[in-house]
Amino acid sequence: MELLQTVWDVFLRTYPGFLEATLITLKITAVALVLGTILGLLFALMKISRSKILQTIANLYITIIRGTPLIVQIMFLYFGITSLIVLSGFWAGAIALGIHNGAYIAEIFRGAIQGIDKGQREASSSLGMTRSQSMRRIVFPQALKRSIPPLGNQFIITLKDSSLVYIISVPELFSMANIEAAQSFQSLETYLVVGVYYLVLVMIFTYLLKLYENKLDVDK
């Protein structure tokens, strides 16, 4: 009971700062998702294209990103890019997360596109559609819909992964928790509180996703 009380005290003391930090976490996640989706689509298209060069570039990107730790990518981008141009920690972190996400989202899109029954493409070409027409009108709309559940999953991972940008001092949720824990010596309580913040965010996200998926099912 005593622990609960102190946790509650920590919560009350920290929430103004933590809520502000939550906003930064959400912003960084949003930027990472938008960038990741654009890159993911681009690299998925390259991977299924008939050009060997484009395929190779996409494969290289995906292999490197999936084969190295996110935290290394964040550091690399932060120190790499800031040596060339002035970039805030926020943007360096968001871009690193976006590039990281792009590789996973590319695989989600590619899987969804290739998972569409080949009869769909045969039917559209038998009707006289060109490859690009059948991709645009028949394959993509179905693949996009199929990507939504795994994309939602990836979005949740990104939200949690955004905590790693604490390493480049972006004042997001986890950074704030670190500072708070160090100053107050109430580490247990502080990390418990911040854990709940993430949990609630993920639950809201999951709920919204569920609503959207249900809506798609009804539409069909």
Add this chain to the structure above:
Amino acid sequence: MLKGSNIHKSFGNLEVLKGIDLEVAPSEVVVLVGVSGSGKSTLLRCFNFLERINEGSIEVDGQVIDPKKHKLSNIRAEVGMVFQHFNLFPHMTVLENVIEAPMIVKKMKKADAIVLAKSLLDKVGLADKADVYPSKLSGGQKQRVAIARSLAMEPKVLLFDEPTSALDPELVGEVLSVMQQLAQEGMTMVVVTHEMKFAREVADRVIMLDEGRIIESADPVTFFENPSHERTKQFIQLVD
């Protein structure tokens, strides 16, 4: 209307078609039969250029088609195909399925495409299903929509690849009767099927494929009553 000369097709080392000569006259209904693996579906897919032939030539409406020179999408627009598994577009309503190709390929105006689609859906007896998604249809209804979708491109020839094989027995009749109606209206058709009753009653010519070759080609009466090849006799006994 459609003419294949000396068609050879191999998948790897397996030669599936070993020199097929087949000419289909305008308004003719040709039924292809044969045991599975005899190459009848492959032949049909070659006629639609879904498979590239290794040797020989294909003529559509008097024009030899060279896949390297001709835009295959233009040729395919003239040779319609109905598939065993329907392959309707699940993200579109029945009406959208039918108007899609005329609008995208022929650049038909939407209003015109809808008029065309409604008359075709009416023809296959599904006018009331225009706004329904394919997942809500029975197999027989799906196949009739697929036929309407092919007809919307006003093809010169319509190919049917086992159009009733995926259907429950009680749904076969509705699809066959639509096909029979098309035949009577003068549509040129090549049909791969196991429905011997349809072959007897609707076909102008029945062709037996065996191990990649045509071994029998005759009008239905001769084909079923007096076949010349031993394998044909066996086949007829087997399926009848």
